[in-house]
Amino acid sequence: FKTYTDEETGQTIIAGMGELHLEIIIDRLKREFKVDCNTGAPRVAYREKPGHEVLNARGLFKRQTGGSGQYGDAIINMYPGEPGSGFVFENKIVGGVIPKEYIPSVGKGIEEALETGVVAGYPTLDVRVELVDGSYHDVDSSEVAFKVAGSLAIKEALRKSDPILLEPMMAVEVETPSEYMGNVMGGISSRRGMIQGQEERGSAIAIKANVPLSEMFGYATDLRSNTQGRASYTMQFAHYAPVPKNVAEEIIAKSAK
Template sequence: MAEAEGKHKKQSGGSGQYGVVQMRFEPAPEGVEFEFVNAIVGGVVPKEFIPAVEKGLKEALVHGVLAGYPMVNLKATLYDGKYHPVDSKEVAFKSAARLSYKAACAKANPTLIEPIYRYEIFVPNDYVGAISGDLSSRRGRMLGMNPVEGGTVVVAEAPLSEMFKYATDLRSMSQARGSFTSEFVRYEDVPANIAKKIIEQAKKEEEEEE
């Protein structure tokens, strides 16, 4: 959990822009990508600006803070803030929400996560060894082997990122005699060494674009 203030103040002749939010960020319940809670009491942030806070957060989540990937499983609670009767506008509270989010992320040590899928792979028995070895090289975890008519069903879990073009690879390894099904299971943290490479590559690409 992390708490942070976001303050947007801009004055350039005439009316300005002003908005301050105090927010708490923590993991959302499992299976919930984003949850926004309005805990404001006493009108310290007028109700007409609450949707702007939520919108600012949703926009910030799209690109996240790690390698540009979206952030998920986040609960954000708006519990305090300040406004100005003349200068407060929606754009100010959207910006304040984004600033609060970025400040909280700097404290919270977020991690990259990746989707894990369950695979059931049918192959003739002669190819079970090759399939098992290949799955291990893809960071797969073997869950079991079930004998069936004509061969074996290999059951495993593996990160989706390691299984691109698997249909083509399986066809090659099994002489076009293998088949598989897959389904999403859960998200898991990306191993630290791999996450480091992903983040470094993203930073390099961003610098090259600049």
């Protein structure tokens, strides 16, 4: 369970393992802590990732007016990382084309920019970046300018990489009397779920599946209805997977509003 404040809206966001987890927390807030809270619909924590490597993406930040200006120029190579590898930044600069005191600022600018991806504004996962070239100005360059240059470079690279929208997949296990197995499997399939296996447990059947989290809202109610209240289920996060194109288009359209 996590909680944080959305800086843009001022709303308090609570994050948990699923719809039921959040419902229990909200109930406790109201009942035990007497918090009169208005809650919105649950939101899915989508993610993004680059589709392929992009070489020599450039971020040039140049502001030169009457007085002192700003100048930062960074050229990067970007590679999709292995799942779970996070953000990796490597300095491959040869010579002094960028003074060494500005290089950490480039990395910081890239890392912060990855928090809002170019597909629908979701964090970008598992990216390896090499800083390979750039330039600076004796007077106008600064840490701030190179931080902006890093941000511009990674955004340029991501746009060129055919980025992919990812959704959280949940490992769902439903235990049901055997006579309702067909209903349960049909319900899972209707939610874009993939059956992974099943096993007998006495007179019951345990069905294992991977289902997108976005399709699990309201599942507890449907399961009770389809099994006369005799089935139960558990779920936990499994992994992120690419969102089908037609579904991704809907998500992107909503994020643009």
